[in-house]
Amino acid sequence: RLSKAMETSLIKQMTKENQASQIYLSLGCWADTMGYGGIANFLFRHAQEERNHMIKIMMYILERGGTPKVEGVTEHKKLPKTISECFDMVFQHEVDNTNAIYGLVNQSLDEKDWATWNFAQWFVKEQIEEEKLAMELIDKLKIAGGDRATDESLFELDKHLGNAPDEV
Ligand code: OFO
Numbered sequence: 001r002l003s004k005a006m007e008t009s010l011i012k013q014m015t016k017e018n019q020a021s022q023i024y025l026s027l028g029c030w031a032d033t034m035g036y037g038g039i040a041n042f043l044f045r046h047a048q049e050e051r052n053h054m055i056k057i058m059m060y061i062l063e064r065g066g067t068p069k070v071e072g073v074t075e076h077k078k079l080p081k082t083i084s085e086c087f088d089m090v091f092q093h094e095v096d097n098t099n100a101i102y103g104l105v106n107q108s109l110d111e112k113d114w115a116t117w118n119f120a121q122w123f124v125k126e127q128i129e130e131e132k133l134a135m136e137l138i139d140k141l142k143i144a145g146g147d148r149a150t151d152e153s154l155f156e157l158d159k160h161l162g163n164a165p166d167e168v
Pocket of ligand 1: 017020049050053094097123126130
């Protein structure tokens with residue numbers, strides 16, 4: 001059974017995943033308004049993925065006899081000005097989330113809660129993928145010319161991301 005402290009930390013992580021979903025949605029809306037429908041599509045699909053992460057934690061809390069709480073999230077007001085700023089935000093956000101996941105792992109070690117330690121490993125692995133994905137976005141944009149990318153190369157990048165396969 002989960003300790004109260006662990007339950008609270010897992011609920012906090014649920015909120016963080018939900019907040020991430022909100023961030024990706026608002027960045028996606030921004031990208032679409034700027035004319036980047038492919039990038040928007042990519043971000044919207046990622047928003048869905050973050051929501052799935054929240055649900056995964058919620059189900060785990062239930063499985064362990066805890067009581068999950070679906071808390072409110074705040075409006076993401078800080079919108080980027082350029083695509084590269086947008087991708088930097090994605091990367092920073094993922095690094096921040098990795099730290100939160102490491103916090104959960106540390107706590108499970110301290111509490112000798114091996115079930116949660118094991119559960120959290122899925123997220124440790126997932127964060128490697130998420131950071132890699134964000135770095136790839138930044139790299140692809142750099143290759144396209146960064147903030148000085150031509151409309152044509154941005155068009156190609158946009159098309160490429162719009163067709164990128166779904167992640168888990
Ligand atoms: Fe973007 O990551 Fe969830 O956990």
